[in-house]
Amino acid sequence: MKRLLALTAAAFISLPLSPALAHDGAPGAPGAGDPYFPDQGNGGYDAGHYDLSLDYDPSSARLIGVAGITARATQALSRFNLDLVSTLAVRSVTVDGRPAAFTQSGSELVVTPARSLPSGRGFSVVVRYDGKATHVIDPDGSLDGWIKTSDGVFNANEPQGAMTWYPGNHHMTDKATYRFTVTVPSTRVAVANGDLVAKWSQGERTTSVWDSHEPMASYLATVSIGKFEFADARIGGYRVTTAVDPKLAGDAKGFPERHPPVLDYFSSVFGPYPFSSTGGIVDHAPEVGYALETQTRPIYPRVPSESLLAHELAHQWFGNSVTPTLWRDIWLNEGFATYAEWLWVDKLGTRTVQASFDAAYATAAEDDFWQSPPADPGGPENLFHDPVYDRGAMTLHMLRREVGDAAFFAILRAWASDYKYGNADTAAFIALSERVSGKQLDALFEAWLFKPGKPAL
Ligand code: TRP
Numbered sequence: 001m002k003r004l005l006a007l008t009a010a011a012f013i014s015l016p017l018s019p020a021l022a023h024d025g026a027p028g029a030p031g032a033g034d035p036y037f038p039d040q041g042n043g044g045y046d047a048g049h050y051d052l053s054l055d056y057d058p059s060s061a062r063l064i065g066v067a068g069i070t071a072r073a074t075q076a077l078s079r080f081n082l083d084l085v086s087t088l089a090v091r092s093v094t095v096d097g098r099p100a101a102f103t104q105s106g107s108e109l110v111v112t113p114a115r116s117l118p119s120g121r122g123f124s125v126v127v128r129y130d131g132k133a134t135h136v137i138d139p140d141g142s143l144d145g146w147i148k149t150s151d152g153v154f155n156a157n158e159p160q161g162a163m164t165w166y167p168g169n170h171h172m173t174d175k176a177t178y179r180f181t182v183t184v185p186s187t188r189v190a191v192a193n194g195d196l197v198a199k200w201s202q203g204e205r206t207t208s209v210w211d212s213h214e215p216m217a218s219y220l221a222t223v224s225i226g227k228f229e230f231a232d233a234r235i236g237g238y239r240v241t242t243a244v245d246p247k248l249a250g251d252a253k254g255f256p257e258r259h260p261p262v263l264d265y266f267s268s269v270f271g272p273y274p275f276s277s278t279g280g281i282v283d284h285a286p287e288v289g290y291a292l293e294t295q296t297r298p299i300y301p302r303v304p305s306e307s308l309l310a311h312e313l314a315h316q317w318f319g320n321s322v323t324p325t326l327w328r329d330i331w332l333n334e335g336f337a338t339y340a341e342w343l344w345v346d347k348l349g350t351r352t353v354q355a356s357f358d359a360a361y362a363t364a365a366e367d368d369f370w371q372s373p374p375a376d377p378g379g380p381e382n383l384f385h386d387p388v389y390d391r392g393a394m395t396l397h398m399l400r401r402e403v404g405d406a407a408f409f410a411i412l413r414a415w416a417s418d419y420k421y422g423n424a425d426t427a428a429f430i431a432l433s434e435r436v437s438g439k440q441l442d443a444l445f446e447a448w449l450f451k452p453g454k455p456a457l
């Protein structure tokens with residue numbers, strides 16, 4: 001699903017099309033045009049739904065996958081790409097049920113259907129693949145994707161891990177719905193996004209089926225596997241599905257019950273919770289340095305503090321429902337989720353928002369922290385560095401002080417509702433802020449988002 005026009009590679013537009021080529025279509029672009037990850041995503045089609053069947057054996061790390069993808073051609077296509085690491089071997093590909101030719105190189109799976117696809121045509125692809133699954137290392141050095149643990153998989157995919165376990169259009173501008181059918185040894189539990197809809201055992205293996213019917217970007221998908229204490233219950237009006245590593249069960253007491261109060265508070269501030277279920281995955285993974293806001297059900301490498309829980313739940317509105325258009329705009333996720341932490345600990349009475357702002361602003365003007373403006377982090381190695389989070393949150397606080405509480409919270413609610421399940425960029429946020437507040441705000445955003453150096457108060 002594409003709510004915003006994805007970037008088309010200019011090269012393909014300017015190619016002179018011979019009549020024969022125009023008739024047969026042209027290759028879809030191998031990337032979505034994001035400068036931070038040029039190969040990520042693909043052009044020429046729009047994915048609508050992924051039906052993923054995954055069979056995993058934690059002792060050998062062997063993954064067997066069947067990916068059914070329904071999509072629509074956005075140009076006449078002679079061939080198209082999917083993103084999948086080539087350490088997973090593709091065994092066959094069909095398009096609309098007919099065998100298609102394919103090649104794998106790097107993280108590109110290139111599919112040539114028996115017949116080219118006319119622009120606007122809906123089509124379905126089935127990819128059968130298998131191999132020893134593993135993670136990739138990001139430009140900032142962090143582990144990303146199918147991250148093995150002692151008893152299964154910690155599956156976190158921001159920004160580029162999705163290609164380590166299923167083929168797809170993996171840029172965040174192409175959201176889709178999902179169904180996951182996951183088979184693991186019965187000694188393990190598999191947890192994915194959305195709602196558990198079926199579960200059965202056969203011999204020593206257990207299959208669970210998960211429906212994720214709200215649109216989702218690839219980097220927010222998860223299929224996490226391990227020895228887990230599993231719970232799935234209605235609490236305070238929410239379906240709360242949790243999986244907790246038994247090693248952490250002591251600290252995780254009451255973990256499901258901690259979700260509704262945070263979600264109720266954020267609903268009152270940001271507007272209705274956008275998904276049909278919630279919960280979290282707590283998996284002992286000391287080698288993973290971060291948590292991730294996986295859609296409906298964040299994944300944590302340890303039991304989260306109140307502020308981390310609030311951070312990942314706030315991302316359900318800001319990041320997951322409303323998603324950036326380019327990785328460069330990541331402050332729209334992290335600055336907002338950090339500001340939401342400040343709101344939640346203020347609500348709890350632990351620390352006021354102003355005190356959180358003051359603590360961040362106290363960073364000395366000479367510190368490197370101020371050299372990187374949040375809306376221009378400079379490259380993929382800086383996606384998750386402190387200015388994106390803390391100076392991003394400070395920007396929102398400055399906006400609040402400038403426009404007043406009523407306009408500020410109206411802006412946050414309009415951001416969540418106008419772009420629900422879609423994508424939007426920094427320019428759209430600035431335009432919305434000016435429209436709702438009726439104020440000229442370019443100087444404020446210029447100083448806080450775009451210019452290096454510590455802004456004056
Ligand atoms: N988005 C995550 C959060 O703030 C953080 C994150 C995802 C991350 N991937 C990362 C941090 C890689 C460091 C490295 O909750």
Ligand code: ZN
Pocket residue numbers: 293311315333334337
């Ligand atoms: Zn975050």
